Amino acid sequence: MNKFPLFFGIFRLACEHVLRTMRRGRETLLTLLEAFVYDPLVEWGGAAGGGGKRRTTARDVRAAVAMMAVRAHELKHHFNEVTEQFLAVLPDIKQCAEDWLKENDELKSVETRLQDCHQQMALIKEIEAYGPNLNNHPLYAISQKYTSYKQAKNAVEDSMKMLVKILKDFDTQIESFASTTEAINGPQLMAWVQEFSGSNDEEEQPIFEHIKEFLTNAGQGAMLSQCEQAETELYQSMKQTHHLVRSCLELLSQYVAVSQYYPQSHTEYHRVVMFRKCLAAALESRSPEVCREVASQVTAQISVDNNKDDTSQQIINYNYRLQNMNAEANANLNKAIERLQLEGGPDALALAQEAYREAKTNISNWVRTEEGAGAALECVVIGMLCNLNRRYLMLENGAQSAGDCLVDLTSREGEWFLDDMSALSMQAVELLSLLPLQSASAEDAAMPVAVECVRNANLLLADLVQLNYNFSTIILPEALKKVHSEDPSVLLMINELNAVIMNSPVPLNELLTQLEMHLRYLVMDMESPASGAPLLAAEVRARYEALLSASTSEAEGQSAGRMLLMGFNGLFAAVELRARELADHLAIPIPPAWRKIDHISESMHMSAALQSPVLRAVLEDIFLVRRVQSIAEVFAMVAQCACAFKANGPPSLFDDAALCKPVRRFSAEYVSRCVLGVHSKALAAVLCLLLRRARLDLHAEVEQKEIGASWSVSLESLCEKARRRSPAAERGAALARALQAARARVQRAARALAAHARRAAAAHRARLTHAAHSHLHAEVLGSSQESGAALLRRSRELSNAVERLSAASSKAGALLTAAHQRVKWGAGANPALSGVAACTLAQKYSLKVSPVEESLMEMLHPEGNIDTQWGNNLASEFLSQEKTVSDQIQALWTTRDHEVAVSEARDAAAALLDGLAQHHDALLQLHSNWVSESGARKLTRQQALTAPGKTNAIRQGGERNAVGAGVWKRVRLKLEGRDDALSQRRHALHDQRVLDTCATLGGSEQTEPRPDPGYTEQLSGRRRPAEGRRLRQIILGVVVRAARRGDPRPGDLATRDPVTRDPASWRRDPRL
Incomplete structure (x- = not known):
């Protein structure tokens, strides 16, 4: 190392650092080196069989993913440390940022003030520069300008305060109206009415009756008289308050009934709401332009309200027509009441039913007690049924010849033809119930089919009558109320129904024309040029049923529009279902010889189209289209009435006859196309079967009178031949006539009640509509707000009554307290009160002392009140007992442990x-x-x-x-x-x-x-x-x-x- 001094520098230090690092992590380093030597994941060599780039395989992908996971795991700890440090620093950063923003705002405010100060200083320097010529400076008149500015500013602030106060008043009025409307239109009003509908006689229990004798014996006659007088005043105040509350609830109920005809747009575009919007816009902008625009809008609104000449005349005319309709409805109601009184009053139906049951009981007793009465009664019933069928055939012939005027066809008594047909059919069914049909059915299999056909035809007529009655009394009032009030769900339903009609492949009138043509060609057994009409009708049916099925998807909380449409359609669906049940019994076996009998031949001529299932299917399509048309027409007329009610459209007003005409037209056409001839044919077949059961050879009788090609045999003559003359027959005829008269009386009473209910509903609806229109346009009509004044007057009376009731209650309470004190004082002197006091104490305290409290009192009864000493004594007693019991338990557990x-x-x-x-x-x-x-x-x-172990083979x-x-x-x-x-x-x-x-x-x-x-x-x-x-x-x-x-x-x-x-x-x- 001494030979190479160059290494005593940075390189040496780096090498020493590397060696120290390798020694510190030698286990990891050696393991990684071993991993690279054994090469478990990375392929170092080339592809098998030669050089070149090897294609990436799934194993390489897995290896790359695994290496990335290892790298991610290595960085996990470092990432967590960085995240923790960052999270630890974040609050400081946030605090510093907030401090900086705060200081920046302060700096901006200081700079603004500094700028103002510079401007003021410049103005002062400018004034100093003027010197003695200060009068020429604009600042010389600043006091006058500031005074004017201050006055204008104060005026603006006062105006703003006034506007805010008015806005708050408007908000209070709107919120009060909304809360009141929600309360009276909800279930709360009905709960109040039910609460105060009964009498309060059971509440008048004497208060001082139990101590009257005691006070008298004690010489407290003055106190007793005062108590009785206070009790009388209290009960009188309670009665007066109860009566006033009931009167107020009645007025509220009337107001709710009238307010249900108010359109929602009237509330949305009311003056208070519009003014509130204008004020809110002015307060929000605070600019002169917006204020001038708001003022012009308010002026325009007021001018429009004051200059409604044409609209005012339309409103007056509409109200006059409503008034005439109300008077006419009241007159019709009076006539219905007189008719009901002639029949026996409100109990007429119950009395008539009682007489009918008595007549039927007489017949049953006579048949059971007298021999041969059954056969005699059967002969009498056959003759009566024959006469009824003749009358029914006359009604059917008149209905068939009436054509399009059938909707207005009435009898001499003013009854509609459908009501007469239903009444005759009901009488026939009641007479059939007197015959032994079970034995007759056992002898002849055709008898039950014919009888069931008669009953189903009667039920079909009853459903048609019920369709008109329920529409006029339930559906029509609800539709008028919902459409007048602009219920969103009802308006949406009407639009959807109109969309179904508009989206049909062809217009409904044209579709009806094609279906009629197709029906005629099928009757003539010819090829129809309109053979595609049933497919178009099926498409209309599918669209209409889809509209109805949309309501069934809402399991709960169905909208008012859906419920109204379902109820209206349900009336027609009941008729259609009954007609299908009747079609199953139309195949009555009629022998060829019976076809020459006049009743059967006439009825078969009228019901020829109903014998074929193909023709019945076409008729169902026709009346489905008629149904959709009728429903849409009714809703369209109601919508026109609602528009005229608000004075937003042409003055169209329809009375009840016009509104019910689409449904009556449907019923009349249905009777003429699907009902005529069915009932009379079935009843004639039943009569022929009864005559054959009476041993009358109908085939021989018909052959004896065969003359010419257009001849026929009278059913009355055949019934006359089967009739037997005997005293029993005369008795049976008398009883049968009495039963028929009782049944007719029941029908007249039922008709009178139905007419009264229908006309009462019409009168009530007309009265509510007139009152709602008068209240809605009170400014134009100049009508006095009688209901509002009455409500205000009754509210004042109720407030005074409540004050009197409170005073009487306070006085009675004071006297009751004094009497109670007197009784307590005399309890010790009068032993007779001890028993009563004992019972009172037992009743008062027996239910308020728990078993635990009772055991405490028995264990250590206090000499006086409950205090700390008593609690300490009780605690020490408990501790001693607890120690004794614990020692015993410990001894037992020790023995068990050993x-x-x-x-x-x-x-x-x-x-x-x-x-x-x-x-x-x-x-x-x-x-x-x-x-x-x-x-x-x-x-x-x-x-x-x-x-x-590892082999020496070359790894692929x-x-x-x-x-x-x-x-x-x-x-x-x-x-x-x-x-x-x-x-x-x-x-x-x-x-x-x-x-x-x-x-x-x-x-x-x-x-x-x-x-x-x-x-x-x-x-x-x-x-x-x-x-x-x-x-x-x-x-x-x-x-x-x-x-x-x-x-x-x-x-x-x-x-x-x-x-x-x-x-x-x-x-x-x-x-x-």
Whole structure:
């Protein structure tokens, strides 16, 4: 080194540093060098079979990923340290940044003030430069300018404060209106109404009745009279308050009913809301331009509201028409009330039903008691059914000839034709119920089919009547209310329905024309030019059903629009479903001879199109399109009424007849196309079957009257031939006529009630609509706010009543307190009160003293109040008892512990005597058996370490080195901080210590004699417990260690190594 002085510089220092670093991490360095020498992952040579670039394989990718993972793991600790340092510095950086921003703001403010000071200084210098000519400087008049500026500034601030106050008032009004509307439109109002709907008579319990005798005997008559007077005043105040509360709730209910017709846009564009928006815009900008614009908007709004000449006239005309409709509805309601009174009043239906049940009971009793009454009654019923069928056929012929005027066809009594048909059908079904149909069905299989057809036709007519009734009383009022109030869900539903109609392949009217043409060609059995019409109708049906199914996806919380559409469609769907059930019973077997009977021939002529399933399918498509048209037409008319109600459209106003006309038109057309002839044909077939059952040869009767080609046999003449003259028949006819009269009375009462309900709903709707329109346009109409004034007056009355009630309650409470004190004072002088006081005390305190408190009081009753001394005495008592009980428990546990210890010692001694010799022999044979058994046993813990050694063959590119993989595994464990060799060495040292201890124990046992029975007795008697426990712990430690190494047999204890390794490494093991 002395020959080369150049090396005594930086290079030498660098080399020494490298050597120190290598010595410090020599284990890691050597392991890494070994990994590179064995080359487990990196291919240093070229491809097999020659030079050139080798293609990347999956193994190379895995190797690269593994190397990257190793590098990431190496950097993990450094990254964590950097992250911790960065996180530790971050709060300081944040604090410094905040301090800097704060100081920067202060600097800017100081600079601003400095600039102002410079300007002021420049102004002062300028004034100094003027000298005596200061009058010419602008600053000379600064006081007057400042005064004007200050006045303007104060005026602006005052205006801003006033505007803010007005804005707060507007916000208060809007919030109060919203909260009030939510309260009265929710369930709270109904809860209040139900709470105050009942009487408060049960609350009028006498307060001073129980002490009346006591006060009288005590000479307190004045106090008693005062108490009774106060009690009377209190009850009167309660009654008055209750009455006023009910009146206010009624007014609120009326207001809610009227307010439900208010459109939401009226609230959104109300003056208060609009002014509030203008004020908010002015306050937000605070610029003169915006203020002038807001002022112009307010002026324009006021001028528009004041100059509504055309709109005002339209509003007045609409209100006048609403008033006329209201008067007309009230007149119709009065007529319905008079009709109901003629039928027997509100209880008319119940009385009529009672009379009908009595008439039916009379017939049942007569049939059961008199012989031959059943046959006589059957003959009478056949004649009555024949007359009913004739009347029904006359109604059907009139309906068929009415054509398009069928929707307005009424009887002489003013009843619509559909109501008359339903009433006659119901009478026929009731008469059929008197016949023994079960026995008749057993004799003739066609009888149940015909009877079921009659009943289904009756149910179909009832569904059509119910369709019109439910629409006029439920659907129409709800639709008017929701559309007038601009419910978003209802408006969305109407738009979706209109979209279904507009998006149909062809207009609905044209589609109906094609379907009618297709139906005519099918009836004539010709090829139809409109054969594609059913496909178009099916597409319309699919779109409409998709609109309906959209509501079923909302399992909970369905919108009002969806529910309204589903309810409206449900009325039509019930009719369609009933018609399908009726179609299943239309195939009544009609013999050819019966077709010449007049009732059957006429009915078959009217119901010819219903006999074919193909024609019925086309009719279903037609009426589906009619249904969609009717629903859309109703909603369109309601929307027009709502626009006219707000004065935003043409003054269109439709009465109830016009609004119900689309549904009545649908019902009339449905009856004329799908119902006429069905009921009369089925009833005629039932009559023919009954005549055949009565031993009347219909075939022979028809053949006897065969004259010409257009001849027919009267069903009335056939029924007359089957009729029997007898006193029983006359009795049966009288009873049947009484039953028919009772049934007619029931139907009249039901019609009167239905008409009353329908017209009451119409009158109520007209009254609410007129009141809502009057309140909505009160400024134009000049109508007095009667409801608002009434509410205000009732609220003042209610406030006064509440004050009176509070005063009466206070007075009664004071007198009650005085009377209570008097009773307490007289309790000692009057022994009669002791029993009552005892019961009162028992009832008062028995439920308020718990068992724990009762035991405390019984254990140490206090002489006075509960104080600290009493608590200390009680605590000392508890401590003494607790100590006594604890000593007893400890004594018991000590006895039990001794017993357990003795039994455990005896078991341990027996185990030592049995297994100590075997363990001793196994330990002595450990070194001699190790070598002999190691060759025969297979070590399978680490397969990589027992792999064959490295061969001299040339390794190919795709071959993996097992030794290199093992080296790489050790490198990875070392880098991860999990050195498996170190842990193995630690386990080996621990096992060596255990083995040395066992060997020492075995050697000592060889020198010591075996224990005699006396020593065993000493162990069982626990005379040397410490030595026994120590010996037991040593043996158990050996057994546990052997079990942990996976060897359950004590004899093999010395044959297993804690860590399996290469056999060559056994010679390096210090234990061997």
